[in-house]
Amino acid sequence: MQRISFATIVTSSRGRDGKTLLARLLAENFILAGETPAIFDTDVVERTLSRCFSKNAIAIDIDRVTDQVGLFEALAAPSPNARVVDLTHRSFKKFFDLMISSDYLHEARERGVEPVVFYIPALDPDSFEAGRQLLARLEDYAFVVVENPYLGEIKPFDRRGVGYRALADHHLRMHIPPLDPYLANTVDDSSLSLSGFMRQPPADLSFEARDAIRTWLLAVFREISRVLRVVENPGDRSAGSSPRLERFSR
């Protein structure tokens, strides 16, 4: 049986929600697995992901038709390598409109590519509602609700809306474990290869820092692998169920 490859799309409805961090972690996860992922950065202004993967990230301006064609052709092309898209909130609607109008899912699956959408909700009802609507539009897609602990606590009142409930009840979820803010600054360094760190941590960090970052990366990569295993084998019990997310527990 031919193994599927993943086209992962990381998105949220607003900025500063951790999209680029998760896109970077996904790309590093695929690199560690021996793949050469195609990496697409749709934020043509900040290009943060491009700075992390300066040699192979491709900047995409979703407002340009030529870039749209190039991106979606690459996302649907038969390839053993994964694809990672860091989808800026500014292109959120345009991208998913294109994805749906082009019947991308059908084309991708025909070529052995499984798209996976990672949605990171922020703290506010608008973000939950945007996620709920996206989930409804992408009902046939693998859709992962991502909890990013750095975003803080959701107010009890905001947990009552239909948007929140739809995301809280969604079966496919992942959790980015917390990391000490001081160490998070180290991870934020775009020149640091996280897959390289896993192979050989830099000597200029303390043993404790190296150990803490490595433990954190290991937890993240395990979580990513678990989610992708569930997507690849929906009936595989050994893949484990999605955890109840702290911010998204009802």
Place this chain on the structure above:
Amino acid sequence: MKPAVLIIGADKGGVGKTTLARTVLDYFAARNMPARAFDAEFPRGTLKRFHPPQTEIVDITTTPDQIKILDTLNATEVKISVIDIRAGLLSGTLKAFEDVGFFDAVRAGEFTFGLFHVLGASVASLDEIDDVMPYCVNGTYFAVKNFVNETSFFEWDPVINQSYFKKTKDAVEISIPKLTEMAYEQVELAGIPFSTFIANRTAQGQPGSYSLVLRGYVRTWLKQVFAEYDRIDLIHRLSGPQGS
């Protein structure tokens, strides 16, 4: 259903007549209404390049080709005849059809008739309305604003707009939305119907390799065009009772 003739034309060139004819043929096919087409872009033919099996190139100015169209209206199983008129020939063709008694037959209820008058952006295009409207007394006059190439229309000037359209109270207005240039060009290059492009097929019916994004654009656009034809109830207007 009575045999129906749908003329698509404009005396002005470059307003997208053939594009309109292509959408109409796709629409009839999608609604299971077989249609035949005549391409008056003689001798080269443009519509025929996109819809070869159902299209015949005709020299509409000659009697034999007028006979080929009109004398076969009752003889064919296909009830809708679409005629894509070449630029500059619309008024002359309508006059010729009047001379051979076609509009008398429409008045008598033998045939139904519709005119897709494709309007350009200039006032010259509006002046054509006076010339062609009299032929639509017993048929349906469709004023088509074709935005496919992002034309800016005179309707932004309400005074000019009203001065013309008050003369055409019974006109059925149709707006064709814009299609992304790159998508439009790709279908042009492929030389196939819009529906075939969407289905990612070549002219020979083999799997194509057209961009899925561009196919998506064409799919969305054609859906909007079909919705517009549904809105005006095009098939009913062409098949319903006309004449006296």
